[in-house]
Amino acid sequence: MAEIAKPVEKWIGSVKEVKLGDDGRESVILGGETTLPFLHFEGAMPNRPLVAVEIHDIEPSGWPPLLLSAWGGVVKAPVLWAKAAVQGGADIIVLRLRSAHPEAGNTGADEAKRVVDKLLGAVSVPLIIMGPEVTEKDNEVLLAASEVARGVRIGLGRCTEKNYRTIAATCLVNNHVAIASTPNDVNLAKQLNILLHEVGLPLDSIIHEPSTGALGYGLEYTYSVLERLRLSALIGDEMMAVPVMCSVGEESWRQKESRSTEGIPVAWGDNEQRAITWEALTALPLVTAGASIVVLRHPQTVAMLKAAIDKLMKPDI
Amino acid sequence: MSKQLTGIQIYKYLPKTNCKKCGYPTCLAFAMKVAQKAEDVALCPDLSDEARQFLGDAARPPVRPVNIGVEKKITVGDEVVLFRHEKRFYHPPALVVKVKDTEPLDAMTRLVREVSNYSVERIGLQLNLDGFALLNESGDSAKFAELVAVVNDNTELPLIIMSSNPEAMKLALEKTAQHKPLIYAATSDNYKEMAQLALDYQCPLAVSEKGGLSQLAELSELVSQQGVADIIIDPGADDFSHSINILTQLRRLAINMNVSSLGYPIITFPGDVAASPEEEILLAAQHITKYAGIIVLNNFSPAAVYPLLVLRLNIYTDPQKPIQVAPGVYNINDPKEASPLAVTTNFSLTYFSVAGEVQSSGFPVWLLVCDTEGMAVLTAWAAGKFSAASIASAVKKYGVDNNIKHRSLIIPGYVAVIKGALEEELPGWEIMIGPRDAIDIGNYLKQKWLA
Numbered sequence: 145m146a147e148i149a150k151p152v153e154k155w156i157g158s159v160k161e162v163k164l165g166d167d168g169r170e171s172v173i174l175g176g177e178t179t180l181p182f183l184h185f186e187g188a189m190p191n192r193p194l195v196a197v198e199i200h201d202i203e204p205s206g207w208p209p210l211l212l213s214a215w216g217g218v219v220k221a222p223v224l225w226a227k228a229a230v231q232g233g234a235d236i237i238v239l240r241l242r243s244a245h246p247e248a249g250n251t252g253a254d255e256a257k258r259v260v261d262k263l264l265g266a267v268s269v270p271l272i273i274m275g276p277e278v279t280e281k282d283n284e285v286l287l288a289a290s291e292v293a294r295g296v297r298i299g300l301g302r303c304t305e306k307n308y309r310t311i312a313a314t315c316l317v318n319n320h321v322a323i324a325s326t327p328n329d330v331n332l333a334k335q336l337n338i339l340l341h342e343v344g345l346p347l348d349s350i351i352h353e354p355s356t357g358a359l360g361y362g363l364e365y366t367y368s369v370l371e372r373l374r375l376s377a378l379i380g381d382e383m384m385a386v387p388v389m390c391s392v393g394e395e396s397w398r399q400k401e402s403r404s405t406e407g408i409p410v411a412w413g414d415n416e417q418r419a420i421t422w423e424a425l426t427a428l429p430l431v432t433a434g435a436s437i438v439v440l441r442h443p444q445t446v447a448m449l450k451a452a453i454d455k456l457m458k459p460d461i
Numbered sequence: 462m463s464k465q466l467t468g469i470q471i472y473k474y475l476p477k478t479n480c481k482k483c484g485y486p487t488c489l490a491f492a493m494k495v496a497q498k499a500e501d502v503a504l505c506p507d508l509s510d511e512a513r514q515f516l517g518d519a520a521r522p523p524v525r526p527v528n529i530g531v532e533k534k535i536t537v538g539d540e541v542v543l544f545r546h547e548k549r550f551y552h553p554p555a556l557v558v559k560v561k562d563t564e565p566l567d568a569m570t571r572l573v574r575e576v577s578n579y580s581v582e583r584i585g586l587q588l589n590l591d592g593f594a595l596l597n598e599s600g601d602s603a604k605f606a607e608l609v610a611v612v613n614d615n616t617e618l619p620l621i622i623m624s625s626n627p628e629a630m631k632l633a634l635e636k637t638a639q640h641k642p643l644i645y646a647a648t649s650d651n652y653k654e655m656a657q658l659a660l661d662y663q664c665p666l667a668v669s670e671k672g673g674l675s676q677l678a679e680l681s682e683l684v685s686q687q688g689v690a691d692i693i694i695d696p697g698a699d700d701f702s703h704s705i706n707i708l709t710q711l712r713r714l715a716i717n718m719n720v721s722s723l724g725y726p727i728i729t730f731p732g733d734v735a736a737s738p739e740e741e742i743l744l745a746a747q748h749i750t751k752y753a754g755i756i757v758l759n760n761f762s763p764a765a766v767y768p769l770l771v772l773r774l775n776i777y778t779d780p781q782k783p784i785q786v787a788p789g790v791y792n793i794n795d796p797k798e799a800s801p802l803a804v805t806t807n808f809s810l811t812y813f814s815v816a817g818e819v820q821s822s823g824f825p826v827w828l829l830v831c832d833t834e835g836m837a838v839l840t841a842w843a844a845g846k847f848s849a850a851s852i853a854s855a856v857k858k859y860g861v862d863n864n865i866k867h868r869s870l871i872i873p874g875y876v877a878v879i880k881g882a883l884e885e886e887l888p889g890w891e892i893m894i895g896p897r898d899a900i901d902i903g904n905y906l907k908q909k910w911l912a
Binding site for chain 1: 545546744746747771
């Protein structure tokens, strides 16, 4: 019988490479793929997907106890928390400046500068800084973070249709990367990339972040959007070709399967195992659909995903 | 043969009489439906033999559908795309639990009962596991036959019978062949005997060959030449990287290149290669997304199985048809005329999240569900299906103002921007901005409605 050849498809495009971390600090490169995720028989995947850990500048509110207790006392001290996360395998730290939220302390530029500066001194992995998601406060603290981290190429988010000019400008001036966030839709993703590109931000300074659906809460939409973005990148649509980040922990730990511990069906099983599996089973499908960064919350999920990504990166002969 | 015929290509083979006997106004309209695989070409009563032969071959599904079991059935295969957004994935992979004949029989009996009874409810659906894979690990035929008989007595779910020894397989089949189990597996060493058993007992047969695509195709061809039609293939999917690569290759060869000797559902054993039970679940999850037909689990734990079942449900949802609930007014916790009125969309997940949170808050609430064609809040808003005008018309259409004395309406926080427009559409109403996420509904009601 005739030999059956591996069915290779020819692609003309590739995912843009984006660098996070610079100026003598540890850096990482995202993207660069010339094929679908992990199809080593077909093309190159020069940079592995990365696992980021989300930390907050003040003790998080609304996190379930089993998530908080997994980190212990460090959740009150962002610097210690970041160090613990790096020790647990975090490739990137995502710092959320929640204290700037009007209902959580209403701190401003000074506090943002102080905490980002301390974090830069404490850990060497790349940082992504997220605002409290109140438009005026976002602009205030993200600009402050941008200044204090000048030249070190951090990620700044969320950059949306509303504030993209401000974020693009500060990324350009201070050598940073915009986390371009849109609702979960390929056309909205492309549109924001085009807007950022038009105001002068090069595509190698954009990471796209679609709104992420957790397992059981719209995961399949995000999954398919990621697959469609990758296919568009590979057939040569540059404006769809930036690396993608998914805020997995934020969505997963919001759901009742991760939070409820009482009055739940027996079929749901052990609370802690279910909650961690929920986060892992939101993250892994998105990694295999094309995410370059998954942002996680539980240390055990971090370890699980890192091990799985290690194995996915092994070239298959 | 081309992978798929176009409507025009099919039309050439039709009688072109526009006789309407197929139920379509013209032969061309019918051809278009056949091309989309939405109709069977056999509906045309006047097909020539030549056309029947040609179109019948072309209509052969690229991944053969295979049934295991009789009353409770596993149906896998019959997939037509690589990506769910291209059309949809049709037959969710079966999740089955492995049972070994080296374990104590009473423990296995308990496990079989527990797995058979496992059921979890989600958005109105009951999610279940699909069967058992019985492994002749002992090498002892009599012991294996005993396990098969005991499991048979304790479950109605379909079985996979795993032994490399045709003698042991024959003994087991004598106990359970009437339930049409899957025979696992024919290998290059035993395929003649195994294929004969599959024919004698009329059961589907798995073909296991870890030596690569060509060897696997060759073995399945040999088995098929012996007369076995219902085949499951086992390419020996190893860890994460090997799995995604070889399963993608098999799916592409079947669907894009019409390699019929590989056009069968695939069986995987994530637990056999995983370093831990946690890793088994992750690998099983990957096999659900890409591209397994049967997944054999070595461990059963509700906290891991529930997320897997939900993932399977998500990935196999029809992307063109979001699950919807009927629009209208829903009464939650027995609301009265002073109870709050909130509005949301008829996307099932949105509805179930909101309704679930309201329910658990204990607050009586009137929940107005708008027809957004199954879109979630933000998507519906962006598409103009959840606008001030459409909400106002739903308020009138469903007569909610007859139920309540007040004139306050809570809208989802994600569409806070339509507050002004909605106040214009509904003069005299107070529009209140609720939380963005369902999970905050309880707190919101406590703070804003009681205050």
